[in-house]
Amino acid sequence: MAKLSDSITVLKGIGPAKAKAFENLNIFTLRDLICHFPRGYEDRTRLVTIDKLEVDKPACFRAMVMNHPRTNHIRKGLDLTKVQVADHTARLNLTFFNNRYAGDALQYGKEYIFYGAVSGDFIGYNMTNPVFETLDSAPVTTRRVLPVYPLTAGLNNASVLKAVRQALAICDPPAEIIPEAVRRQYGILPAERAYYAIHEPGSMEEAELAKQRLVFEEFFVFSAGLSLLRASRAGKQTAPYENVELQSFYGALPFQLTGAQKRAIEEIRADVTKGAPMNRLVQGDVGSGKTMVAAAAAYLAAQNHRQAALMAPTEILAEQHYQSLSKLFEPLGLRVALLTGSMKEKEKRSIREAIALGMVDLAVGTHALLSGTTVFNDLGMVIADEQHRFGVAQRSKLSAKGADPHVLVMSATPIPRTLALIMYGDLDVSILDELPPGRQAVDTFLVGESYRARINAFIRKQVSEGHQCFVVCPAVEENEELGIKSAEVWAETLQKTVFPDLKVLLLHGQMKGTEKEAVMAAFASGAGDVLVATTVIEVGVDVPNATLMVIEDADRFGLSQLHQLRGRVGRGSSKSYCILTSHNRNAETLQRLKALCKTTDGFKIAEEDLKLRGPGDFFGSRQSGLPAFRVADLSYDLQTLKDAQAASAQWIDLSGTADTPEAIALRERIGDLFHRAEGTMN
Ligand code: ADP
Numbered sequence: 001m002a003k004l005s006d007s008i009t010v011l012k013g014i015g016p017a018k019a020k021a022f023e024n025l026n027i028f029t030l031r032d033l034i035c036h037f038p039r040g041y042e043d044r045t046r047l048v049t050i051d052k053l054e055v056d057k058p059a060c061f062r063a064m065v066m067n068h069p070r071t072n073h074i075r076k077g078l079d080l081t082k083v084q085v086a087d088h089t090a091r092l093n094l095t096f097f098n099n100r101y102a103g104d105a106l107q108y109g110k111e112y113i114f115y116g117a118v119s120g121d122f123i124g125y126n127m128t129n130p131v132f133e134t135l136d137s138a139p140v141t142t143r144r145v146l147p148v149y150p151l152t153a154g155l156n157n158a159s160v161l162k163a164v165r166q167a168l169a170i171c172d173p174p175a176e177i178i179p180e181a182v183r184r185q186y187g188i189l190p191a192e193r194a195y196y197a198i199h200e201p202g203s204m205e206e207a208e209l210a211k212q213r214l215v216f217e218e219f220f221v222f223s224a225g226l227s228l229l230r231a232s233r234a235g236k237q238t239a240p241y242e243n244v245e246l247q248s249f250y251g252a253l254p255f256q257l258t259g260a261q262k263r264a265i266e267e268i269r270a271d272v273t274k275g276a277p278m279n280r281l282v283q284g285d286v287g288s289g290k291t292m293v294a295a296a297a298a299y300l301a302a303q304n305h306r307q308a309a310l311m312a313p314t315e316i317l318a319e320q321h322y323q324s325l326s327k328l329f330e331p332l333g334l335r336v337a338l339l340t341g342s343m344k345e346k347e348k349r350s351i352r353e354a355i356a357l358g359m360v361d362l363a364v365g366t367h368a369l370l371s372g373t374t375v376f377n378d379l380g381m382v383i384a385d386e387q388h389r390f391g392v393a394q395r396s397k398l399s400a401k402g403a404d405p406h407v408l409v410m411s412a413t414p415i416p417r418t419l420a421l422i423m424y425g426d427l428d429v430s431i432l433d434e435l436p437p438g439r440q441a442v443d444t445f446l447v448g449e450s451y452r453a454r455i456n457a458f459i460r461k462q463v464s465e466g467h468q469c470f471v472v473c474p475a476v477e478e479n480e481e482l483g484i485k486s487a488e489v490w491a492e493t494l495q496k497t498v499f500p501d502l503k504v505l506l507l508h509g510q511m512k513g514t515e516k517e518a519v520m521a522a523f524a525s526g527a528g529d530v531l532v533a534t535t536v537i538e539v540g541v542d543v544p545n546a547t548l549m550v551i552e553d554a555d556r557f558g559l560s561q562l563h564q565l566r567g568r569v570g571r572g573s574s575k576s577y578c579i580l581t582s583h584n585r586n587a588e589t590l591q592r593l594k595a596l597c598k599t600t601d602g603f604k605i606a607e608e609d610l611k612l613r614g615p616g617d618f619f620g621s622r623q624s625g626l627p628a629f630r631v632a633d634l635s636y637d638l639q640t641l642k643d644a645q646a647a648s649a650q651w652i653d654l655s656g657t658a659d660t661p662e663a664i665a666l667r668e669r670i671g672d673l674f675h676r677a678e679g680t681m682n
């Protein structure tokens with residue numbers, strides 16, 4: 001018997017070259033091979049008569065060869081073999097291209113099982129290149145459900161099939177990890193049967209059952225992992241905060257908090273008095289006021305002489321948080337510092353010193369805050385803003401910075417519930433489902449190039465009323481090939497030809513950190529009328545005086561991204577607008593963009609986006625922090641996800657520490673999963 005961890009080169013027929021090809025599919029071991037699941041199946045079980053064959057619908061049929069196959073050499077590289085077959089219902093002409101084997105193998109007067117599709121043309125029915133087997137041979141290419149595998153150069157379906165079949169013959173499939181009681185309750189196949197049946201199903205129904213089991217298994221491992229993580233955190237102790245009075249904090253705010261903000265803050269306040277580290281997610285649509293919730297958390301830490309760190313995904317956003325929070329906190333006697341990667345070394349060093357000495361209450365920054373050289377005196381609260389790209393492993397890295405600090409993760413809402421469960425299943429959740437009063441919905445329009453003059457006039461109108469405008473372009477530099485607008489070129493055009501009398505600013509991700517800050521600060525202070533930018537302004541940027549957002553080539557962006565961008569306007573009390581431009585005439589694209597014009601509900605948009613683009617693309621980034629599922633599809637397998645979550649929670653309660661073979665195997669799998677996640681996160 002071989003082991004799952006053995007290299008696939010133990011299999012017959014897999015030498016160095018084949019092994020290389022398999023490596024391209026990330027297949028190194030027998031386990032990888034057995035977990036290389038088919039992407040679909042061809043049902044070749046149905047046997048029909050020739051008269052029942054339908055055009056372009058491949059099927060199996062049994063027929064007798066009615067003449068000696070004739071091979072004609074048409075030209076160099078093209079041999080045609082023709083033969084006629086028949087059953088009791090009809091005759092059919094078969095044609096094989098460059099298939100000497102067919103000509104030799106098919107014998108006049110003998111019966112075979114064929115599989116192929118007829119094509120109808122004016123000469124009557126014909127079939128090209130069917131596969132065939134003799135009646136007494138074991139079914140390999142006919143009379144079965146044939147798995148169809150993801151392939152790569154140098155590997156065809158038959159060779160993958162053969163390798164998998166061999167692997168299953170010489171080693172046991174992955175061990176059972178789901179207890180029998182759970183399997184019975186949810187009606188799912190045992191591991192062993194599922195791993196065989198996914199590769200060699202007796203019927204389409206069995207293939208489906210096997211798939212369901214494996215989807216369940218993936219979710220089960222992941223949910224159980226999150227539950228264990230949560231349980232291990234729950235065992236941790238931390239000194240409860242004693243000063244949880246927030247009156248002077250509330251008193252310092254320039255506005256009344258919304259009910260939702262108050263609720264979230266209360267939940268945080270309750271967490272920090274419990275004596276265990278908080279792990280909370282605040283989900284709130286753009287503009288729902290998450291920053292103030294973060295501020296309250298930082299304030300609670302400071303009142304208890306613990307330091308807080310607020311991490312933002314971009315320097316612009318870090319800078320902005322620093323501005324608004326130091327304004328809020330300095331009158332209250334809290335010391336706020338900014339630390340970003342692009343600051344001068346000397347400056348960074350002195351700020352790090354202050355942080356290490358405990359002379360900073362709240363450190364605001366980018367991921368530079370996480371780097372090894374930043375040492376906190378007593379870090380008690382870690383807040384990650386807009387970190388929907390954060391994975392489980394990265395969150396545990398955050399906690400490791402202090403002695404089990406409280407962790408608060410903030411994310412713009414539009415994460416469909418399903419994805420939130422997967423990404424944040426180990427967190428408690430507060431939802432900001434209310435916008436500050438006085439907000440008006442942003443009117444959104446989709447227009448083509450013929451509206452250009454009107455768009456420009458509208459920009460001018462907003463500016464003449466004392467407001468500011470964003471113009472977002474998909475690219476930084478000119479790119480002839482794609483024919484999309486670049487921020488650099490478009491900013492120059494607007495400044496020189498369209499609005500010579502207005503002040504046009506440019507902002508993009510390839511600018512230096514200090515330059516970006518300067519531009520952003522200038523625009524925020526009103527020193528610019530139009531800001532032409534790339535998606536660097538996507539997250540968090542807050543300029544309440546901006547009332548118009550023009551998004552050029554809007555079809556280049558995902559819906560959730562467009563929603564985020566649109567969230568940059570409508571943040572003050574004035575009526576705001578969003579104009580999407582697109583040359584794209586594709587009906588589906590237009591429908592997608594129109595969906596955005598119709599609703600401002602981030603949840604609805606997110607669900608729509610998920611449906612259209614799938615979870616992988618959801619955040620417009622491969623680094624979504626989402627685990628890679630092999631069989632499960634988050635947009636379709638919702639019910640299974642829920643079942644697996646319920647089952648794993650139950651399992652943790654009943655036998656999380658038991659030493660049954662299933663429990664041991666499951667803990668091993670969870671270890672692998674998080675280890676793998678950690679490896680890909682950095
Ligand atoms: P987001 O949830 O997108 O991070 P912000 O925290 O940036 O939202 O808040 C958006 C804007 O709303 C900011 O200008 C902020 O000062 C303002 N704001 C936040 N809470 C309130 C409130 N309760 N009443 C009025 N304005 C608020």
Ligand code: MG
Nearest residue numbers: 290291386540
């Ligand atoms: Mg924000």
